[in-house]
Structures are given as C-alpha cells and as structure tokens.
Amino acid sequence: MGKEFAIEREVVLPATPEEVFAAVTTGTANWMFPTPAPEPGSPLVKNWEPPDRVTIRQDGPDGWFNALDFIIEARDGGTAALRYVHSGIFTDDWDNQYDGASKHTDFYHHTLGQYLRYFGGRSATYAEVAGPAASALPTALESLKKSLGVSAIDETVRLELPGLAPVDAVVDYLNPYFIGLRTPDALHRVFGRNNFGGTVDATAHLFGEDADKEQTEQAWRTFLNGVFAA
Template sequence: MHEFSIEREVILPVDPEQVFAAITTGTAGWMFPTGGDPDIDANDSTNNPVKAWEPPNRLAIRQEADGWFNALEYLIEARDGGTASLRYVHSGIFVDDWDNQYDGASKHTDFYLHSLGEYLRHFAGRPVTYVSADGPPASGTPDALTTLRRALGVDSAARVGDRITIDVPGSTPVDAEVDYTNEYFLGLRSAETLYRFYGRNNFGGTVDAAHHFFTDEIDHVATQLAWQNWLDNIYA
C-alpha cells in the first residue's frame, strides 16, 4: 500500500458561496461525490465522513477503514472581480498498481475540475439529472476511445469550440460543442447538457459515459437505456 496526494488550484468565475454550494448541494452527488450528512456536527461525529464544514471556505471529507483512507479537501477563497480560487487536495492509499491508479486519478481530477468550471459558467443552480452508462468489455481495448470519437463524429484533430451534432437512437439530435478533449477524455456541452466521456480503457477499465442534464424534461430511464444501447452497439 502506498499513500498519494493530488493537489490542484483553479480560478472559478463565481464567488465562494456559489463554489461551496456547487460541491455540497444538488450537484455534490454527481460532480464531486462526498457522502456524509452536513446536518451532523462534523467535529463531534466519528461516523460522519464530513470532517470540516466551514461555508463558504472549507470542506473536508475523510473515509477510512483498516489502515485505508480516502480524503478530499476543498479550500475556497474570494478573488478580485467576483471570482474564487479553489485549492483541491485528494489524498489516500492505493492498494494495488500504484502508478496506474495515481495516473488515472490525477488525469480524472483535471477533467472533474474542468466540468465544475463549466457547470458554474453555464448551469449553476439549475436542476440536474445524472445519467451514466458503462461501456462493455470490448471498450477496454487501447483504441476504444477513438472508436467512440468516430461514432460521435469527433475526429482526432477536433479542438475546443468545434461544433457537432449528437445523434443517439432513442434521443432527439442535439447541437453541441467540444469543451474538453485529449487522449483520455472527451467533453461536449449543449444548451442543456454536459456530456462526459471517460477513456478509462487507458487505466485498465472501459470507456464510460456520464452526462448531466440541466432540464426537467428528461426521462431518466429512457435516456440511460439509449446511451447504454449506443455504447453497446458501437463496440459490438
């Protein structure tokens, strides 16, 4: 077992109160899973993973068992112009394959923090429905994310800001633009949705989808089934 620490600092386009709300209410269950109940006194409860609850400047989460732990800390400070800085620290213990797990967690962190910024810029405070689908075993090959990009019509030369149409059977075609792209992840943003694609094939997993729909007009079951079928079909 080896301990790790991943640290980032980003500037976000809103005040600290809005950042704290984004990581603790409404979006917390899907953007930054934290667990715990803030209504319990974090300083007095050993069973609550919330170890510090100091709005709007600090949130600390720690889960541990049998020598293992996983901890998240968010330190938020006001900056000029109505912006805020977020210092994010993720620490813990990896039991197996330390290098691969650290590399994957580090790269995921960058994508998650980017998605937080996109949420705050475009969707803050709106109701959200989270829809996820895991790729089949066939999406665990080295070229699996390339297959997904090709199916979406996003080629390897695509850049942030490029426009595409997302056309998934069972869903209405949607105009979107690329908001994040590298060899590990792909992010697309429409007027009502953040579409997130994770190339976890690079870290021993599969290519997965996890989308955030900021509209009340969404059928969760039908939408999830449509994306699951789409993933299964492109890797069939």
C-alpha cells in the same frame, strides 16, 4: 497495506465562493468527486466552514482512507479560487491508479467550471453508463471520437443518441482520455477508462425540466454497444 497519495490542484472558477461551496456540497455537482455528498454533522465531514472550506473523509480497515479537502477563496471579478487536495491510499497498481486519478481530477474540475459558467445554481439529474467489455481495447476511445464526429475543442457536433432528439453539442474538453460535450441542457462526459484498465464509460448531467435518467442511460448504452459491437 497500500501506499498513500495526494493529488493537489488550484483552479480559478467563474463563481463566488458561496456558489462554489454549494456546487461541491449540495448534490448539484458534488457527484463529480469520488466521495458521498457531505452533510453537516455527518461523521464523514471533518471541516464544514461555508463558504470557505469543506473536508470529507472516509476511513476503512487497515488504515485505508479517502479524503477530499476543498478550500475556497474569493478573487476579483466575482470569481473564486479552489484549492483542492484528494488524498488517500491506493492498495494496488499505485502508479496506474495515481495517473488515472490525477487525470480524472483535471476533467472533474473542468466540468465543475462548465457547470458554474453555464448552469450555475441549477439542479441536475445524473445518468451514468459503463461501456461494454469490447470498449476496453487500447484504441476504443479513438473509435468513439470518430463515431461522435469529434476532432477539436470548441467545435460543434451533432449529438445523435438512439431514442433521443438530435442536438448540437459543443466540444468543451478533448484529450486522449476524455471527451466533454455541452448542449443547451446537459453536460455529457465520456471517460476513456480503457487507458487505465477499464472500459469507455459515459455520464450526463441533465439540467432540463424534462430530464429522463433512464432514457438517457439507455440511449448512451445503445450507442456504446453499437460502436463497440463484436
């Protein structure tokens, strides 16, 4: 039997409660969080009170569960406060899993804010790629930062992925665990899961009309394989 956890956050987002509720429930941005997209009437949905609250919970054997609770309140200036609780049970290596999930939560909420500020209401094509085994080394994310030419928040770098047209990207998030790159039509996210026993992985939220999931995944896969070639 594992041990329960709860990760709690409150963030102010540049959108109305209706816009925040849509972002975390309609498939537009809800894929940032580790639970399937909720639908009214689904057995996973424990609260459905638009635009104020949605709670999703998955239950498994031996008391296992994973739950997300979003409580949304209007604030001045057309903004909204999101009170968020991710609770559940970790069955292995509790401290490492909690640390990783907590740091991922901050990155997810930042990305949600970026989506609402720059791409609010637009549907996304979602691409994701796991890095090669060699990207599990402790220094892997630092190596990738150098390859991308990333060194500071708010700087602009030239994102050149094999098979895709080069594009300017703003570094919107940067710490020892994650990299966020925002282009005019996408949010590219790099996850330094090498810090938590995994590999360096990449995702992209594509908002352009010509978004190509397979091409983007192949571009990131080729890039990561090149950076971490044996």
